[in-house]
Amino acid sequence: MAAARAQLAAQQPGGTEKIAAEARVAQARAQLANARARAALLTLTAPSAGVVLSRKAEPGDVAAAGKVLLELADS
Incomplete structure (x- = not known):
């Protein structure tokens, strides 16, 4: 189902860019969560x-x- 949605979105105007932007947002959120977890470990x-x-x-x-x-x- 997700693959079908991705394929449909890629066919829409600006779809590929939207998918790439959403992937970058997801990656940034993961990096933020990782940084917060590391900061919690480094706090006295x-x-x-x-x-x-x-x-x-x-x-x-x-x-x-x-x-x-x-x-x-x-x-």
């Missing part, structure tokens, strides 16, 4: 509210499990 969240006293790692450093990245004090 403190276990409680506080003030950063010192930074033990620099941006770009590899953070291993259990490595202290920031020293926090209660606010």
Whole structure:
């Protein structure tokens, strides 16, 4: 059914361009979803509210499990 719709759309004026544009939109949406998922994995969240006293790692450093990245004090 989808193939028949695509073939019919391709025969319409501007149909091929529309199909290509829809494919680009779908690809952009997938890339956005991927970027959001990666950003969620790269976001640090403190276990409680506080003030950063010192930074033990620099941006770009590899953070291993259990490595202290920031020293926090209660606010």
